[in-house]
Structures are given as structure tokens and as C-alpha cells.
Amino acid sequence: MKMTLRWFGPKADTVSLKHIRQIPGVVGVISTLFDKQPGELWTSAEVRALKAEVEAAGLELSGIESVNIHDSIKTGAAERDKHIETYIKCLTALGEEGINLVCYNFMPVFDWTRSDLAKERSDGSFVLSYDQAEIDKIDPLEIFASIEKMNDGHMLPGWEPERMARIEELFAMYKDVDEEKLFENLAYFLKAIGGVCEKYGINMAIHPDDPAWPVFGLPRIVTNQANLQRLISAVDKPYNGVTLCTGSLGSNPKNDIPAIIRSLGSRIHFGHVRNLIHHREGAFDEAAHLSSDGSMDMAAIMKAFHDIGFTGPIRPDHGRMIWEEQAMPGYGLYDRALGAQYLLGIWEALEKYGK
Numbered sequence: 001m002k003m004t005l006r007w008f009g010p011k012a013d014t015v016s017l018k019h020i021r022q023i024p025g026v027v028g029v030i031s032t033l034f035d036k037q038p039g040e041l042w043t044s045a046e047v048r049a050l051k052a053e054v055e056a057a058g059l060e061l062s063g064i065e066s067v068n069i070h071d072s073i074k075t076g077a078a079e080r081d082k083h084i085e086t087y088i089k090c091l092t093a094l095g096e097e098g099i100n101l102v103c104y105n106f107m108p109v110f111d112w113t114r115s116d117l118a119k120e121r122s123d124g125s126f127v128l129s130y131d132q133a134e135i136d137k138i139d140p141l142e143i144f145a146s147i148e149k150m151n152d153g154h155m156l157p158g159w160e161p162e163r164m165a166r167i168e169e170l171f172a173m174y175k176d177v178d179e180e181k182l183f184e185n186l187a188y189f190l191k192a193i194g195g196v197c198e199k200y201g202i203n204m205a206i207h208p209d210d211p212a213w214p215v216f217g218l219p220r221i222v223t224n225q226a227n228l229q230r231l232i233s234a235v236d237k238p239y240n241g242v243t244l245c246t247g248s249l250g251s252n253p254k255n256d257i258p259a260i261i262r263s264l265g266s267r268i269h270f271g272h273v274r275n276l277i278h279h280r281e282g283a284f285d286e287a288a289h290l291s292s293d294g295s296m297d298m299a300a301i302m303k304a305f306h307d308i309g310f311t312g313p314i315r316p317d318h319g320r321m322i323w324e325e326q327a328m329p330g331y332g333l334y335d336r337a338l339g340a341q342y343l344l345g346i347w348e349a350l351e352k353y354g355k
């Protein structure tokens, strides 16, 4: 396992590479070309510049999160092949620079969804939270506006204003797309990019849907062990893998995360590890990484990663906002640094005494 942190690049992130470099045991970052819209071309020169910047800070560019997928690919629209061609060119640019991990998602219209981006906890920290009852009160066409109101001027990944402006059009595109259709479109995409992935040894790591159930009546197909298994079997090649995100899958307490890790084994290419507190069905707050702060057993999760011999990148996922930090919700420095230390501590114990 190698410990990494997500970094959104010099323009969008409040956290610097220098600070990330000072977190003991963090060897790399997971980054992206943050300004790129789904369907836009990435050039080798842009990837090279990103990589050079990260390496100049003494870190490794351990992977990309995300190269976002154009909605025509997700909906199977007429122009999808043209967009798949562009995606292949983006992967080629990454492959040429030796980047071999790409995290992406196949969620319709919205990426991750939350009803509160700064819920105050009793210790004065602020966390992201989700309550289905609150989401049910929001008109889906208004959700972008409500997220924007909460995000304090910070840009949120997956909630770019360019997409907000096209919300009605986006909903219309998915009108006839049910779970089966979405799954077929995903398999079609994965088959079509097989050549470039195999040529450059690129591992594709799909991010689970967050939360792990349909939101606003839109289909969601990456939510549990059964549909993850179905997905890796549909295109049964090592490049077709998964980002094991404990927070997304764990939003549904029925998901047994250690069991899912063991069942996916070598098809897990990337780990997002964080903790949640469940209140009732459909309602949870994000928590500190420490097991006792939430509902999840982080030692059991890290043990499962250890048992499968996981060698890829893991990143602490969303942190709480603490110590008056002002940052993109979930992506401040302090609590993610604490999370990294905690997860590295568990890992050291597993390495030394876990056999």
C-alpha cells in the first residue's frame, strides 16, 4: 500500500504540495486537470506539466481522479463513439507519461450528493452529512443552487458551474436510461477502451455511487458487492477495476466492506478510506477516520486490504473541517493528515504483527 492525498492542483486547492510532503508516510498525490470538462481533450504536455510540478515537490503523481466521462457515453447517445475516441486520447496522454491509475465514476447527472456540507458536531468540527429526508425536500433542478449556497465559494469536484448551468438538459438526457441501459453503456465503454489500457498498463478504477442508492430517481449501478462483481465479470480483464471507497459503499450499512474487499481482491486498484456515523436508514454524517468516532471498523477494513496483498494507492478520504481551516468541504489538510497517520499506524501494526 502506498499512502497518498488527493490534490486538486495549484489553482483549485487550498492545500499545497509542500504541506502534503510534510505529512509523514505520504508519498504521492492523486490529482487531475481540474479545469477540464467531461469530453475535453487532455494533452501530453498538460499531463507532463502536472507530473513535473508534483515531482518537483518530492512527491509522486500516483494516479488521476478523475478523467470524467461525457454524458453521451453514460446515456449511449449517438455521439458517444466520438467521445470515447477523445477519452482514449486522454488515456494515451496519461499512458505516455507513465500514469497508470484512473479513477472515474458512472453516476448520472450528479457526482456525490450531500444535504449539508458543514454540519457542526459537538466538538466544534464541521462535517459533510446526508439525510434522505432533506434531499427529498429539494427539487432536483434546484440541488445545484443549494449546494452552491453551502460551499462557501469553494469549487466542489463533480459540481462544476458549467454542469449546473445545464441541469435541465442533463436530466432530459437520462430520461430513458434505466439501470440495465446504464450498465450496458458502462460495459460498452470499458470494452472500447481496453486496447489503450492494455497498451499502457492503465488500471481503470470505477468509483462507487455516493450515496449507494438512487437519488432523484436517477439510476445507480455501483452500490454493492453483487453489482461490483457483475461489473468486473462483464469485462473480465485486470484493467477493469474498482476504487474501493469505504464511505460511499458504507453509506449503506448492509454493505460488508471487508467482505467486499476480499471478494474483489486484485481488481481493487485504489482505496478511499474514511468513516461515517449512521443515524437511521438514509441518514449519516461523515466522521473522523478513527473507528470509535463513527460506525465503521477501520482496523477490519485495513486488515482486509492487507490480506489481499494490496499494493496500490490509498488515500484518506473526506476529513472534518477542524482548527478553523478554510478549505474545500471534505478536503482540508488537517483532518486528512490525521487520517493518513491513523491508517498508516494500523498498516504498520498489520505489517509487523498481522500475519
Ligand code: DNO
Pocket: 065, 066, 103, 104, 105, 111, 112, 157, 158, 207, 318, 330
Ligand atoms: C468526492 C469524490 C468523488 C469522486 C468521483 C470519482 O469526494 O470521492 O467526487 O472523486 O466520483 O470520479
